[in-house]
Amino acid sequence: MRKSLSLLTAVLMFTSTQVQARNIVLTNDDGLTSNVVALYHALKEAGHDVIVSVPCTNQSGMGAALSIGRPLAPLEQSCLNDAAQAGDPGAGPMTRDDLPADDFYYVNSTPVMSLLYGLDVLGMERWGGEPDLVLSGPNEGQNVGAIILSSGTVSNAQFAAVRGLPAIALSAGANSEGADLANPVSVQVAQRAVELVTALDNKAGDGALLPRGLALNVNFPDDLAGAQWRQTQIGTYNAYAIGFSDNMAETASPTMRAMAEARGIQVPPLPGLNFEMNETSPTADQQNDESVVYRQHIAVSPMQAGYAASPAGAATVDWQLSKLLSDSAD
Known part of the structure; x- marks a missing residue:
């Protein structure tokens, strides 16, 4: 049974529009999309300073892959939606006339590489430090269940959280795709995403938007009409x-x-x-899994940073290996 007053419910009870201007790195694994453009504009309208740093081309399924020891050569072909052209550097400002060049950047590499460009180069140049928040997405398609392990959208949020930064992975339906960068579904998703950022900001005051070591995986349903916020768990049911x-x-x-x-x-x-x-029905203990809830409501799943075990899990291993560990300590 869902708790009568979950952490998420408590946060979303406060709807004041008085928010602080936050420094935000907005990234994804899809490249320049209708979703990222809509969220950028919604965040700017809410008063935030936003740097967009995304892959040159769609990098779905690349997870947390890094291009280690391989410098990024100039582009051999144009980026998605003409974000940049063949011959342009491996990373830099987008060249479309309808985008603010000072805010939109591309990286000819993986999702996490685009995140790092936003954090280590662009953010340091603009703010002289780390952002207040990393937003990854909204993805063109939900990231729920086991598939999150290969998701560049979720991996960006995880990578940021391991660095101690507040981070949220955002995923919408495939109906949010739009080659013209103007899908109305993207606007709806952006409005709800800003609603979440505002709610977190109202509770944070001058502090961090999320506790250190905690990230969120947020999935929007295909149809946002009547969708409510629900705190969920990643769980074992796979969509x-x-x-x-x-x-x-x-x-x-x-x-x-x-x-x-x-x-x-x-x-x-x-x-x-x-x-x-997945056409099989979820079991009774899977009803709060994000793979079930996202079909009708906005599923918000807290995620620990990286692979750290919970205190209960660590205590169990300590008990299971107590003799081995004590012998090793001698």
Whole structure:
């Protein structure tokens, strides 16, 4: 049963519009999208200072990958939605005329690389220090269940949280995609995301927006009409059924075939990953999992930073290995 007064409920009870101007790095794993443009404008209208630093091209599924020891060469082709052109540097300001060049930047690499560019270069140049908040997304498609382990959207938030920064991963439905950077769904999602930032700001005062070592994974439903805020858990129910296939031409799911068709690709007789929406029903103890709640409401799941165990988990291991640990200490 959901607690009558959860942490999230307590935070969202305060709806004052008097917020502090916060320094925010806005990143994602999709590149220049309707979602990131809409959230940028909504945050600016709320009075925040925002730096956008995103990958040049879609980097979905790259997780926390880093380009270690490989300098970023000039672009061989244009970035998504003409954020930058072939021949431009491997990282720098976007060149579209309808974007503020001082606020929008691209990186020809992975999601976390774009986050680091925003933190270590752009943020230091503008603010002389770290931002008050890292927002990753909104992603074009929800990140719920086990798939978050490969999500660049969630990995950005996790990476920031491990560095001690307040961080939130935001994911919307696939219906928020928009090549013209003007999908109305993106505007709706942005408004609700700013609502969350405002609620956190109202409780933070002069302090941090989130406790150190805590991040949030937030998933918006496809249809935001009537959607309420719900505190959830990542849990064990998976919205997507994922599996490896040794012959995609024979085993590709309808979802995979539709995705390939939308990209003008014929599913080949080659090995690869297959996924479909999970048609099994969640069990009674999975009703508060984000993979269930996001279908109708806005699911907000607290995440610990990195892989640190809870105090209870650490105590259990200490008990299980008590003899081994005590012998090692001698």
